[in-house]
Amino acid sequence: MRAGKITMQDVARKAGVSIATVSFVLNKKSVQMAIAPETRERVLLAVKELGYVPNAAGRHLASGKSHALAFVLPSAVHLRVDAFIPQILSSLNEVCHQNGFNLLVYAIEDPSRPDAYMDMVHENSIDGLFILNPREDEEQINALIDADFPVIVGPGWPNPKACGVGFSNRHAALQATEYLISEGHRRIACLNYGPENYLTAASRYKGYCEALAQADIAVDKTLVAWADFSHESGYRAASELLERADDFTAIFAGNDTVAIGAIAALHDKGVEIPRDISIVGMDDIPPSGFLSPALTTIHVDGAEYGRQAGEMLISLVKGTRPQPPRVYLPTRLVIRSSTAAPPVRSSALAGGRFSGGICQGK
Amino acid sequence: MRAGKITMQDVARKAGVSIATVSFVLNKKSVQMAIAPETRERVLLAVKELGYVPNAAGRHLASGKSHALAFVLPSAVHLRVDAFIPQILSSLNEVCHQNGFNLLVYAIEDPSRPDAYMDMVHENSIDGLFILNPREDEEQINALIDADFPVIVGPGWPNPKACGVGFSNRHAALQATEYLISEGHRRIACLNYGPENYLTAASRYKGYCEALAQADIAVDKTLVAWADFSHESGYRAASELLERADDFTAIFAGNDTVAIGAIAALHDKGVEIPRDISIVGMDDIPPSGFLSPALTTIHVDGAEYGRQAGEMLISLVKGTRPQPPRVYLPTRLVIRSSTAAPPVRSSALAGGRFSGGICQGK
DNA sequence: TTGTAGGCGTTATCAA
DNA sequence: TTGATAACGCCTACAA
Numbered sequence: 001m002r003a004g005k006i007t008m009q010d011v012a013r014k015a016g017v018s019i020a021t022v023s024f025v026l027n028k029k030s031v032q033m034a035i036a037p038e039t040r041e042r043v044l045l046a047v048k049e050l051g052y053v054p055n056a057a058g059r060h061l062a063s064g065k066s067h068a069l070a071f072v073l074p075s076a077v078h079l080r081v082d083a084f085i086p087q088i089l090s091s092l093n094e095v096c097h098q099n100g101f102n103l104l105v106y107a108i109e110d111p112s113r114p115d116a117y118m119d120m121v122h123e124n125s126i127d128g129l130f131i132l133n134p135r136e137d138e139e140q141i142n143a144l145i146d147a148d149f150p151v152i153v154g155p156g157w158p159n160p161k162a163c164g165v166g167f168s169n170r171h172a173a174l175q176a177t178e179y180l181i182s183e184g185h186r187r188i189a190c191l192n193y194g195p196e197n198y199l200t201a202a203s204r205y206k207g208y209c210e211a212l213a214q215a216d217i218a219v220d221k222t223l224v225a226w227a228d229f230s231h232e233s234g235y236r237a238a239s240e241l242l243e244r245a246d247d248f249t250a251i252f253a254g255n256d257t258v259a260i261g262a263i264a265a266l267h268d269k270g271v272e273i274p275r276d277i278s279i280v281g282m283d284d285i286p287p288s289g290f291l292s293p294a295l296t297t298i299h300v301d302g303a304e305y306g307r308q309a310g311e312m313l314i315s316l317v318k319g320t321r322p323q324p325p326r327v328y329l330p331t332r333l334v335i336r337s338s339t340a341a342p343p344v345r346s347s348a349l350a351g352g353r354f355s356g357g358i359c360q361g362k
Numbered sequence: 363m364r365a366g367k368i369t370m371q372d373v374a375r376k377a378g379v380s381i382a383t384v385s386f387v388l389n390k391k392s393v394q395m396a397i398a399p400e401t402r403e404r405v406l407l408a409v410k411e412l413g414y415v416p417n418a419a420g421r422h423l424a425s426g427k428s429h430a431l432a433f434v435l436p437s438a439v440h441l442r443v444d445a446f447i448p449q450i451l452s453s454l455n456e457v458c459h460q461n462g463f464n465l466l467v468y469a470i471e472d473p474s475r476p477d478a479y480m481d482m483v484h485e486n487s488i489d490g491l492f493i494l495n496p497r498e499d500e501e502q503i504n505a506l507i508d509a510d511f512p513v514i515v516g517p518g519w520p521n522p523k524a525c526g527v528g529f530s531n532r533h534a535a536l537q538a539t540e541y542l543i544s545e546g547h548r549r550i551a552c553l554n555y556g557p558e559n560y561l562t563a564a565s566r567y568k569g570y571c572e573a574l575a576q577a578d579i580a581v582d583k584t585l586v587a588w589a590d591f592s593h594e595s596g597y598r599a600a601s602e603l604l605e606r607a608d609d610f611t612a613i614f615a616g617n618d619t620v621a622i623g624a625i626a627a628l629h630d631k632g633v634e635i636p637r638d639i640s641i642v643g644m645d646d647i648p649p650s651g652f653l654s655p656a657l658t659t660i661h662v663d664g665a666e667y668g669r670q671a672g673e674m675l676i677s678l679v680k681g682t683r684p685q686p687p688r689v690y691l692p693t694r695l696v697i698r699s700s701t702a703a704p705p706v707r708s709s710a711l712a713g714g715r716f717s718g719g720i721c722q723g724k
Numbered sequence: 725t726t727g728t729a730g731g732c733g734t735t736a737t738c739a740a
Numbered sequence: 741t742t743g744a745t746a747a748c749g750c751c752t753a754c755a756a
Binding site for chain 1: 732
């Protein structure tokens, strides 16, 4: 294919100028290089007539710029089931292309080589990196940042030179849990998504604990379960929770994906939401508002997330440190119908939540 | 960053050989070029000690190969809300990286320039293209195929030279609708996802019509609604349907995403699923099995989809026409709890489905 | 079995 | 204001 392999040579010949001139015209270095309008016209005409398109490889080699950015995801499962990712990806896609960058996606597949994406950096095939929720232990990232390679991470990344966007997972989890508490819940389970060394999950857990602490509620480890990223895992974790304890009245879920799984588990066990148990999620993924019951959750603007990340990264690539270098996106509690006040029965009387099961039709 | 810009020059010098030898060793052209094992070792050692990584741009320019593949999506909205896409993307990601290719994602943002992604081809920045659900009118695609540029489209693409993977949308829709009919439904609404010139949506509609025809049921246009790709649109379309007609007992939804929206709409109107209305979706996206009611749908293996597409494309890039060149993935009806036999009341007696509303608690 | 050298298509630095 | 020309890093005949 290759567009008939028309090169600057051809354009130059046709326009009767040198290839250097063609390059100048095409790269219009602002006011620096002044080209006679007449010459410019001639070149532009030739370009148009020949259907010339600059070759990426040549440009890349000569300029050292690949005009490509990479979006790195912590895991492939993540990509497969977490509906929040596509939100980010979608706006990132937009920003990139509007600014003349291609967008590479790299979901880490092989946990034994979590930094395989570094190859793209070393091969020089990308100009910048947006790493979503990196694990803290990835030292390579700091090496890149210290070497001034354009990288966007989370805003809490422990390197003063780092630039990042995101939101406070801790705070969002706090918001969610506080809401449950404000509704009157005291026995609140935490169904986090893991693994535990996964930074954002850890932060969310921290927020959950903090909210409990503020209300003088002790963290009960039997009420804490770790799922992974999938609906299935949420289902499983919720089932386990239900077997381990029968007196909690609410669940704080690490994200909407596992919350959806948990809801199904509760449903299958005959637990009614929010009558018997309330549940609040996080992320507000597209289906959340359309479930029955609609999921109360913490809304984060995924599109804004991707946009800001893209813009910051591009700014970095162009040599300007974004201002501000660290952005915390706002999070907002969206109250829907999966939450309510806890059931008003004393456990002594009712003897567990399933006592009401005989009333439930279906 | 650029890994200290170590080039083949450096490696060659260090190993005491020429850069050609280094290149030979690195590109081990199978048995063709025999290199003395001793020399090879020396080179490999130098590579390791220097931490040499080949430069993508140089390689790209010299070889004409970018080692990058692009995944093109018909729209950004699609990417944002259709949970089927990430399934494909995830396995595509895997196949690409395992084979040493980078993966570019291009979601078409600007409908006025639906083929903007062609730039990537003309710039020569990708070696191949996987176009998901292209619109039929994109003539450029045929130009590429005819020029032997590696392209993967759907298996039904009207060009004998085309290679493609996918599944029969028509057949899948037929399966879904047939099932509803087999359950006893006669008044079956079609809530498709659009736009109408969107090939897959059109095929699904065709399958729906075909199933009705087989059962001697006339297509009633008042029972046909077009959504777009989002949950919201499914919600809206279902609401309209409900206002236009009150005697249908089942809905065939163009995909699970709009089905989820539709379920919410029915729910909000007090319609109970599947008691009053059954609904069947398509694609079997991750949350579908976890809804209440769990969605009956047509399962397609998204991971397999992406894998095959990736493998076929890579084979094409390497110069081998995949065998077979067109793959139809199997589709499977997954019966869950959103479908049942139609309510057994005569419309004369009941006077519309809402007559039973007073019995519904909640 | 290994080395030489030309070329891939741009960019960018100098001269002119 | 424009034109030569040297990089850029690698691949690959062709020679040796």
